[in-house]
Amino acid sequence: MKIAIPVDDKSMETTICQSFGRTPYFLIYDTDSNEAVFLDNSAAASQVGAGIKAAQNIIDSQVSVLLTPRCGENALELFNAADIKIYKTIGDSITGNIEAFKAGKLSLL
Numbered sequence: 001m002k003i004a005i006p007v008d009d010k011s012m013e014t015t016i017c018q019s020f021g022r023t024p025y026f027l028i029y030d031t032d033s034n035e036a037v038f039l040d041n042s043a044a045a046s047q048v049g050a051g052i053k054a055a056q057n058i059i060d061s062q063v064s065v066l067l068t069p070r071c072g073e074n075a076l077e078l079f080n081a082a083d084i085k086i087y088k089t090i091g092d093s094i095t096g097n098i099e100a101f102k103a104g105k106l107s108l109l
Contacts (some may be wrong), residue, residue: 002063003029010038013090019069021051051075
């Protein structure tokens with residue numbers, strides 16, 4: 001399963017970004033292979049609609065789950081239409097949130 005997480009830098013040691021649409025990068029993490037890929041968020045520089053553009057980038061990456069502190073209503077509608085589940089992160093640790101998700105400890109956003 002592929003998980004997307006908004007992150008501040010291209011490193012597993014970085015923190016989760018508090019802004020979904022304006023995050024500099026997205027981590028795409030495959031729970032089956034433990035492979036991590038970082039994507040530049042081209043929507044971050046958008047004047048308007050950053051959340052919608054970022055959501056479309058996530059959908060195009062064929063993820064099943066998004067872990068994020070918050071998500072705007074318009075992006076949420078896109079995720080619901082694409083059947084992508086959104087979970088609220090706890091704290092700002094990437095690995096901590098991935099483990100919490102695997103253990104069923106994160107709640108739906």
